[in-house]
Amino acid sequence: MTEVKERINPPLDAPDAAEEQYRWNRRYPELGTGPITTDRFLSEEHFERERKLVFGKSWLNIGSVHDFSGNGSFFVRDIAVLDVSLLVVQDEQGTVRAFHNVCSHRGNKLVWEKSGPCPYLFACRFHGWGYKQDGALASVPDEGEFHFGSDDKNPGKDGLGMVPVRTEVWKGFIFVNLDASGTDSLAEHLGPLGESLKDFPFDALELRHRYDVSDEANWKVILDAQNEIYHLPMLAPLHRFLGGGAFATNEDGYTRLLDFERLGLHTVFTSDSDIEWVDTPMRTAVAKAHPDGGLTTLPIRGPFVFHVLFPNMVLGFLGDFMFTYNVWPESVDKSVWEIRMHFPRPDTLADRVIHDLMKVRFRDLLCEDVTGHAALQVGLKSRARDVFVVGDQEVQIRSFHQNLDEYMERGNRG
Amino acid sequence: MAEKTAQITTEPAVALPERFTGLVRFSDWIVSTEAGRIERRLTVEMAACREFYDAMMVELDDIITYLRTRPGADPSPQDQALLNLVFSLHEVAQAVEIYDQGAVVDGADVRLFTSVLERGPVGGTNG
Ligand code: FES
Ligand SMILES: [Fe+2]
Numbered sequence: 001m002t003e004v005k006e007r008i009n010p011p012l013d014a015p016d017a018a019e020e021q022y023r024w025n026r027r028y029p030e031l032g033t034g035p036i037t038t039d040r041f042l043s044e045e046h047f048e049r050e051r052k053l054v055f056g057k058s059w060l061n062i063g064s065v066h067d068f069s070g071n072g073s074f075f076v077r078d079i080a081v082l083d084v085s086l087l088v089v090q091d092e093q094g095t096v097r098a099f100h101n102v103c104s105h106r107g108n109k110l111v112w113e114k115s116g117p118c119p120y121l122f123a124c125r126f127h128g129w130g131y132k133q134d135g136a137l138a139s140v141p142d143e144g145e146f147h148f149g150s151d152d153k154n155p156g157k158d159g160l161g162m163v164p165v166r167t168e169v170w171k172g173f174i175f176v177n178l179d180a181s182g183t184d185s186l187a188e189h190l191g192p193l194g195e196s197l198k199d200f201p202f203d204a205l206e207l208r209h210r211y212d213v214s215d216e217a218n219w220k221v222i223l224d225a226q227n228e229i230y231h232l233p234m235l236a237p238l239h240r241f242l243g244g245g246a247f248a249t250n251e252d253g254y255t256r257l258l259d260f261e262r263l264g265l266h267t268v269f270t271s272d273s274d275i276e277w278v279d280t281p282m283r284t285a286v287a288k289a290h291p292d293g294g295l296t297t298l299p300i301r302g303p304f305v306f307h308v309l310f311p312n313m314v315l316g317f318l319g320d321f322m323f324t325y326n327v328w329p330e331s332v333d334k335s336v337w338e339i340r341m342h343f344p345r346p347d348t349l350a351d352r353v354i355h356d357l358m359k360v361r362f363r364d365l366l367c368e369d370v371t372g373h374a375a376l377q378v379g380l381k382s383r384a385r386d387v388f389v390v391g392d393q394e395v396q397i398r399s400f401h402q403n404l405d406e407y408m409e410r411g412n413r414g
Numbered sequence: 415m416a417e418k419t420a421q422i423t424t425e426p427a428v429a430l431p432e433r434f435t436g437l438v439r440f441s442d443w444i445v446s447t448e449a450g451r452i453e454r455r456l457t458v459e460m461a462a463c464r465e466f467y468d469a470m471m472v473e474l475d476d477i478i479t480y481l482r483t484r485p486g487a488d489p490s491p492q493d494q495a496l497l498n499l500v501f502s503l504h505e506v507a508q509a510v511e512i513y514d515q516g517a518v519v520d521g522a523d524v525r526l527f528t529s530v531l532e533r534g535p536v537g538g539t540n541g
Contacts, residue, residue, distance in 0.1 A: 209529040237519050
């Protein structure tokens with residue numbers, strides 16, 4: 001090997017860079033060093049503002065094309081925080097549309113099934129009005145008794161389709177925006193984050209597992225707890241094991257971010273792993289027998305990559321394994337943590353072993369986290385302190401809350 | 415105590431690929447669902463878990479070497495049975511290597527984490 005004497009871009013995990021104190025504050029001084037208020041995780045008033053100014057206005061990821069069973073299929077997405085039920089349809093040509101899942105007759109929830117192939121018409125259970133895949137009202141039993149279009153108070157039949165919701169698909173991820181008067185495109189919302197992943201081969205990955213976990217915590221408690229690796233060497237047995245080097249640590253055993261970037265409303269951080277780290281006997285044996293099984297073939301920016309897509313989505317990579325989170329508030333202190341795991345198509349059955357290993361470990365890790373989330377909520381709820389402090393290795397959290405505050409302020413003005 | 419959400423179910427016996435028929439004594443560990451494998455990890459005694467783990471560790475190199483020769487899609491029933499056996503090892507290894515018990519220490523009930531894709535039609539399930 002030739003020695004590279006001068007590198008234009010020194011590796012980001014060079015020890016001196018990693019040990020630079022307040023590294024992220026130096027990069028993003030505008031984030032300040034102040035504490036985070038307790039109230040924002042507890043107050044109904046704050047939750048109400050989030051409902052109206054964030055979830056009611058922002059682009060929200062509601063799943064991906066993997067959630068369809070193919071062209072000509074649908075799924076229903078209930079969003080508790082917005083009190084809406086959506087019918088999401090992929091038509092025969094592959095176009096994805098979302099509608100309010102509401103019958104135009106007298107407001108019945110139209111489709112009660114969770115998902116499936118599209119019926120000939122989506123028929124309301126109450127009186128049988130039938131709608132096409134594009135939302136148009138196609139059939140009305142005893143139609144002659146209605147006053148369609150008889151005067152300007154009575155819409156015609158063509159004005160009585162399902163009410164569409166702004167829907168856009170990015171890289172297979174389906175986003176909706178419930179602000180009917182909003183004008184920002186999904187591309188504008190994703191901004192530099194969308195740009196940074198524009199060539200990523202998402203097609204190479206398939207959805208394998210999905211966990212919908214009830215979580216006794218405010219949605220931001222969950223996001224924050226996931227959005228840092230400072231806790232890894234401490235929280236629980238598997239965390240401690242992985243904190244021993246699966247995530248890179250300094251000489252004192254503390255994790256260090258490899259990189260952190262603000263990307264518009266969104267953020268990304270990366271972490272490296274220690275080369276000397278030794279996995280468990282079973283995993284070491286599998287890796288030895290299938291050495292190419294764990295190789296990263298996808299163009300990711302670090303061994304562990306964690307994007308937070310404002311407001312409530314996470315898109316992460318651990319080698320060739322991709323996970324997404326959608327944290328859905330149910331109330332101020334209760335959420336559903338929706339977790340999806342994606343893997344490349346396996347070349348051999350040995351690859352499926354590698355994938356299952358990854359799944360089991362990651363799942364147990366998150367199982368430890370769930371308890372942590374609930375404990376955080378209990379502690380915050382005691383209101384022992386008005387504020388809590390955040391370190392430089394938790395800069396992601398600082399950035400998220402600042403983005404949230406600014407977004408709500410803009411929404412209030414606009 | 416969390417309520418039990420799944421029971422150990424005995425699945426119809428599926429043959430393993432011929433060269434691994436020695437593992438047939440562990441056929442109770444050939445379980446086709448994640449929920450079922452988790453249930454065994456949580457309820458089978460640690461001594462039996464360790465016995466399964468130890469026996470599988472001896473065979474693991476051969477098993478993986480064999481699986482490397484098998485195409486990734488549409489496995490035969492025998493190969494699928496072998497995979498399901500290895501997937502059970504993955505669960506049990508968490509108990510043996512990390513937790514020293516089936517349940518996640520300082521964590522939630524791992525039964526919360528059974529893939530909803532195994533449970534039939536899925537929609538947006540919140541609300
Ligand atoms: S409410 Fe749907 S047909 Fe009457
Ligand atoms: Fe964690």
